[in-house]
Amino acid sequence: MSVDELEKERAPRPAGIGLVGWLRWGWRTLTSMKTALILLFLFALASVPGSLLPQRGVEPGKVATLYQESPALAEWYDRFQLFDVFTSVWFAAIYLLLFTSLIGCVLPRTATYVRELRRKPPAAPRNLARLPQSASFPGELTVDQAARRLRKLRFRVETGDGWVSAEKGYLRETGNLLFHISLLGLLIAVGFGSLYGYRGNVLVSEGDGFANTVAAYDRFIPGQQVSAESLEPFSFELTDFMATYQVEGDKRGQEVDYSAFLKVNDSPTAPVRDYELKVNEPLEVNGTQTYLLGHGYAPVFKVTDGKGQVAFEGPVPCLIEDKPSLTSGCVVKVPDARPSQLGFLLRFLPTSARASDGSGFGSAFPGALQPEVQVLGAFSGDFGVRSGKPQSVYELAPPEVMKKLTPLVMGTAVPEPLAVGESLDLPGDAGKLEFVAVKEWMTLQVAYDPGRVPALVAAALATVSIALSLMIRRRRVWVRVKDGTVEVGGLTRTEGSAAGFAEEFEDIVKALQAAGDKDER
Amino acid sequence: MNAEGLAELSDLFVVAAVLLYLFSMVGFAMELAFGRTRLDQESAAAKVPVAVGAATVVDAPVDEAAETPAAGGPVWSVRAGMVGLGLAWLGWAANLGAIVTRGVAVERWPWGNMYEFVVGICFAAVTAFLVTQFRRNVRFLGAFVMVTAALGLGLAVKTLYTSAGPVVPALDSYWIAIHVTAAILASGMFILAGVAGILNLIRKEGPSRLPSKAELEKVANRAIVLAFPLWTFAVIAGALWADRAWGRYWGWDPKEVWSFITWVGYAAYLHANVTAGWRGRRATIVQLVAFACLLFNLFGVNIFISGLHSYSGL
Ligand code: HEM
Numbered sequence: 107m108s109v110d111e112l113e114k115e116r117a118p119r120p121a122g123i124g125l126v127g128w129l130r131w132g133w134r135t136l137t138s139m140k141t142a143l144i145l146l147f148l149f150a151l152a153s154v155p156g157s158l159l160p161q162r163g164v165e166p167g168k169v170a171t172l173y174q175e176s177p178a179l180a181e182w183y184d185r186f187q188l189f190d191v192f193t194s195v196w197f198a199a200i201y202l203l204l205f206t207s208l209i210g211c212v213l214p215r216t217a218t219y220v221r222e223l224r225r226k227p228p229a230a231p232r233n234l235a236r237l238p239q240s241a242s243f244p245g246e247l248t249v250d251q252a253a254r255r256l257r258k259l260r261f262r263v264e265t266g267d268g269w270v271s272a273e274k275g276y277l278r279e280t281g282n283l284l285f286h287i288s289l290l291g292l293l294i295a296v297g298f299g300s301l302y303g304y305r306g307n308v309l310v311s312e313g314d315g316f317a318n319t320v321a322a323y324d325r326f327i328p329g330q331q332v333s334a335e336s337l338e339p340f341s342f343e344l345t346d347f348m349a350t351y352q353v354e355g356d357k358r359g360q361e362v363d364y365s366a367f368l369k370v371n372d373s374p375t376a377p378v379r380d381y382e383l384k385v386n387e388p389l390e391v392n393g394t395q396t397y398l399l400g401h402g403y404a405p406v407f408k409v410t411d412g413k414g415q416v417a418f419e420g421p422v423p424c425l426i427e428d429k430p431s432l433t434s435g436c437v438v439k440v441p442d443a444r445p446s447q448l449g450f451l452l453r454f455l456p457t458s459a460r461a462s463d464g465s466g467f468g469s470a471f472p473g474a475l476q477p478e479v480q481v482l483g484a485f486s487g488d489f490g491v492r493s494g495k496p497q498s499v500y501e502l503a504p505p506e507v508m509k510k511l512t513p514l515v516m517g518t519a520v521p522e523p524l525a526v527g528e529s530l531d532l533p534g535d536a537g538k539l540e541f542v543a544v545k546e547w548m549t550l551q552v553a554y555d556p557g558r559v560p561a562l563v564a565a566a567l568a569t570v571s572i573a574l575s576l577m578i579r580r581r582r583v584w585v586r587v588k589d590g591t592v593e594v595g596g597l598t599r600t601e602g603s604a605a606g607f608a609e610e611f612e613d614i615v616k617a618l619q620a621a622g623d624k625d626e627r
Numbered sequence: 628m629n630a631e632g633l634a635e636l637s638d639l640f641v642v643a644a645v646l647l648y649l650f651s652m653v654g655f656a657m658e659l660a661f662g663r664t665r666l667d668q669e670s671a672a673a674k675v676p677v678a679v680g681a682a683t684v685v686d687a688p689v690d691e692a693a694e695t696p697a698a699g700g701p702v703w704s705v706r707a708g709m710v711g712l713g714l715a716w717l718g719w720a721a722n723l724g725a726i727v728t729r730g731v732a733v734e735r736w737p738w739g740n741m742y743e744f745v746v747g748i749c750f751a752a753v754t755a756f757l758v759t760q761f762r763r764n765v766r767f768l769g770a771f772v773m774v775t776a777a778l779g780l781g782l783a784v785k786t787l788y789t790s791a792g793p794v795v796p797a798l799d800s801y802w803i804a805i806h807v808t809a810a811i812l813a814s815g816m817f818i819l820a821g822v823a824g825i826l827n828l829i830r831k832e833g834p835s836r837l838p839s840k841a842e843l844e845k846v847a848n849r850a851i852v853l854a855f856p857l858w859t860f861a862v863i864a865g866a867l868w869a870d871r872a873w874g875r876y877w878g879w880d881p882k883e884v885w886s887f888i889t890w891v892g893y894a895a896y897l898h899a900n901v902t903a904g905w906r907g908r909r910a911t912i913v914q915l916v917a918f919a920c921l922l923f924n925l926f927g928v929n930i931f932i933s934g935l936h937s938y939s940g941l
Contacts, residue, residue: 143895146891147891150887150888150892151888153887157879157885157928157932157934158932161879352793355792360792360793361795361796362793362796363796363799364796385796386796386797386800386802386868388874395874397873397874399873551873553875555876558870558876561876562867562876569859572856572859576897
């Protein structure tokens with residue numbers, strides 16, 4: 107199916123045949139291979155902005171920053187859905203057109219191809235010398251001998267009165283069709299997966315558990331056909347998290363390995379099993395995969411309020427501020443504290459060290475060798491937690507609320523960092539913050555995609571078939587024997603491979619010539 | 628030898644490879660500069676029917692003519708080319724040595740960061756050239772391939788250098804052997820095709836020291852026909868790895884986007900090559916556009932765009 111061959115059958119433009127004619131012309135144009143190719147390029151071109159601009163689904167933070175920096179521009183980007191390229195209307199339009207075009211292109215062609223497969227090689231043309239490749243030599247070769255030798259070269263052979271016609275390379279078209287069909291299969295598998303699959307993210311701290319329900323996720327992205335009941339009912343508990351780091355050399359501090367030790371229940375009734383979850387080794391339960399994405403620290407704090415009651419105790423996942431040293435920022439909000447609510451801004455230092463100039467503290471290593479917590483600020487007042495407005499757990503309060511709070515510890519009065527077991531008494535008997543222990547958190551992605559195996563099969567098939575259709579050429583050879591001369595002619599029906607065929611043709615001629623005496627015996 | 632010693636040895640090997648490639652380039656360049664000029668036999672060669680007489684010398688080397696310099700070209704020019712070829716093999720061996728010692732020093736596949744990756748690609752490009760040389764005489768490409776490889780290695784040492792060490796856990800997987808090796812091999816062949824393509828555009832019609840346009844096109848075409856399925860495989864293997872490492876097989880990460888664009892670009896070349904009116908110059912331009920996408924994917928995406936592939940250690 108070369109483009110040349112297709113061009114011949116380009117639809118003639120309709121001349122005043124009304125709507126039906128136009129529709130037919132439109133369909134023919136859409137399903138021509140040229141259009142399919144153009145759509146494929148458009149598809150590739152359309153994905154470029156998606157790689158250059160931040161995408162909302164992947165980096166919402168960067169999109170927000172862009173909105174702050176140049177709102178007018180961001181507005182325009184958004185108008186063209188450039189922050190959501192891969193879910194945009196125009197992107198969908200392109201691949202739906204491509205899809206339609208492929209179907210319209212492949213189906214009729216398969217029918218033609220099946221008919222062609224059964225057709226015999228055509229009779230020899232009158233003048234073999236006028237073919238692109240030709241040769242003649244004197245010899246007593248019979249039609250049967252020639253046919254036998256060509257068959258040995260795996261040609262499909264047809265004989266006639268004084269001539270042999272042979273053809274080979276049918277796999278080329280097979281490959282070509284298969285390639286297009288597998289591309290279709292790939293598109294279908296991807297579509298199926300995104301309709302019936304889902305993806306969710308969740309953060310779990312050591313000692314905590316996770317049960318696969320929609321409510322348990324921090325973020326959940328279901329396909330359109332996914333219902334809450336269809337989630338695989340497994341659960342697990344994170345008993346221990348272990349990270350190891352390079353200790354020596356100029357790569358000191360680089361992560362070497364990390365594992366999460368889980369106790370997994372494949373279903374509520376199944377027995378508990380142990381699983382060591384690692385990057386590149388997801389946990390699989392009935393086709394639902396759980397991936398380990400990242401990790402950080404969740405120091406455990408205990409807050410005693412002004413009335414002497416324990417108002418909060420538990421691990422607080424901290425956001426990583428500096429990846430190489432795992433210096434992390436933590437926010438502790440205690441809405442239950444009395445007489446007034448308390449809030450803390452803290453910095454967690456896994457390996458606390460005083461800067462050499464004495465100016466302050468930092469973390470010298472990502473592992474928790476000397477974990478300490480710096481209190482950057484402590485506040486009391488109404489944090490608006492109960493106002494009903496959604497709040498981020500990584501932010502103490504929105505700026506307008508912050509202004510109304512009473513600072514208890516702040517600025518220059520920042521005390522020395524706390525080690526595990528130490529505590530800070532707030533001024534004015536407002537309460538006490540104790541740094542109890544260090545735990546780690548991990549972030550997970552849970553994904554279910556029923557289209558992944560079909561997509562793989564389709565993609566593998568596409569690779570094999572494109573290789574077939576590129577490497578094999580379709581060629582025909584004719585032999586005519588007359589009065590002690592053997593005439594051979596050949597042509598390749600595959601454009602662009604004439605030179606390669608010339609070499610092969612020489613070999614064929616040699617085989618016809620040289621093997622001559624052998625098969626007499 | 629301990630790991631540090633091996634890592635240092637590897638660095639020395641890289642420097643040796645750069646020097647050998649440069650010397651080799653000089654040899655090839657002398658052959659080009661002082662060898663005979665060739666006619667553009669493009670149209671002549673294609674139409675001549677193979678006159679297969681009773682026992683013609685079908686087996687004669689295709690490049691027989693090229694070995695005997697025509698009037699004007701001194702004999703030593705061919706010898707310079709042969710010396711260049713020998714030096715290229717030595718450089719190749721040093722390049723291989725650099726990769727192997729690095730791999731042994733770090734006890735993993737030495738494809739973990741851009742430095743190692745670029746060293747691998749240069750090796751693949753030179754290998755592609757040397758292997759092609761077995762099948763047909765492509766010494767005319769030598770000078771250009773060598774300068775590309777030397778520049779690549781130089782860039783790797785100068786700006787991409789990363790000291791030997793372990794990789795981040797995400798890369799600690801057998802997939803790195805499959806996915807990255809395929810990408811490296813395909814990239815090496817694409818470089819060979821790219822060099823031939825650029826020469827093709829530079830070469831004017833008529834007599835020239837370079838071989839005919841048809842010959843250049845043939846070299847490029849062979850390389851791409853082999854590299855394309857391999858590239859497809861590398862992308863699919865990447866998707867399989869992504870399925871294990873990131874929880875989805877395709878997510879339009881910048882590297883994914885650009886490897887797809889590169890793939891479409893080379894597919895376009897293959898189609899252009901069988902389309903009347905596109906063969907030749909236009910197909911070559913398409914090939915070079917695809918090549919530019921390949922290079923952007925390698926350098927641009929790693930350096931300017933952040934994505935999941937950004938562990939390349941820069
Ligand atoms: C659909 C998924 C993926 C695609 C399409 C893809 C594509 C590519 C391509 C085209 C290259 C060639 C080098 C270049 O041009 O820069 C490459 C290199 C590489 N890929 Fe992937 N890849 C995928 C997934 C992955 C995954 C999951 C990992 C590991 C976690 C990975 C690790 C690497 C490494 C280490 C290199 C070579 C070194 C480097 O560029 O820094 N790839 N990938």
